[in-house]
Amino acid sequence: MDHVVWDETMSVGVPVLDDEHRHLLRLFNGLLESGITPANREELSALLASLNDYVAVHFAREEALMVDGGYPDLDQHLAAHRYFAGEVAGLQAEFDGDNTTMLRMDLILLLKDWFVEHIQQTDALYKPYVGQGRAFA
Numbered sequence: 001m002d003h004v005v006w007d008e009t010m011s012v013g014v015p016v017l018d019d020e021h022r023h024l025l026r027l028f029n030g031l032l033e034s035g036i037t038p039a040n041r042e043e044l045s046a047l048l049a050s051l052n053d054y055v056a057v058h059f060a061r062e063e064a065l066m067v068d069g070g071y072p073d074l075d076q077h078l079a080a081h082r083y084f085a086g087e088v089a090g091l092q093a094e095f096d097g098d099n100t101t102m103l104r105m106d107l108i109l110l111l112k113d114w115f116v117e118h119i120q121q122t123d124a125l126y127k128p129y130v131g132q133g134r135a136f137a
C-alpha cells in the first residue's frame with residue numbers, strides 16, 4: 001500500500017471530509033516519494049509540519065461533526081485520533097530535534113496504512129450519523 005490514492009471506497013459521504021482525507025493521503029504520498037537525502041531535510045521537515053497541522057485541523061472537524069451528529073462511539077474514535085496525532089507529532093519532533101535522525105520511512109508507511117484502514121473501517125462507522133441530509137461546503 002505504499003502509494004494508495006483516495007477512491008470512492010473510502011468515501012464517508014461528507015464532501016469536506018473526503019477532501020481532507022484526499023489531501024492527507026497526498027501529503028503521505030509526498031513524504032514517501034521525496035526520498036531521504038541530507039539535502040532535502042528542509043523539504044521533509046516542511047512536509048511533516050504540514051501533515052501534523054493538517055491532521056489536527058481534520059480531526060477537529062471530524063470530531064465536531066461526530067458530536068453534532070450524536071455519534072455514539074465517540075470516545076473510541078477520539079482515542080484512535082489521539083493515538084495517530086501523537087505518532088505523527090512524535091515523528092516530527094524526533095526528526096526536527098536531531099539533525100542526525102533520518103526520517104523513518106517505514107514509520108511513515110505504517111502510519112499511512114493505519115490512516116487508510118481508519119478511513120475504511122473506523123470513519124465508515126459514523127456515516128449514518130454525520131452529514132445526513134445536511135449541506136457542507
Ligand SMILES: [Fe+2]
Nearest residue numbers: 062118122123
Ligand atoms: Fe476519524
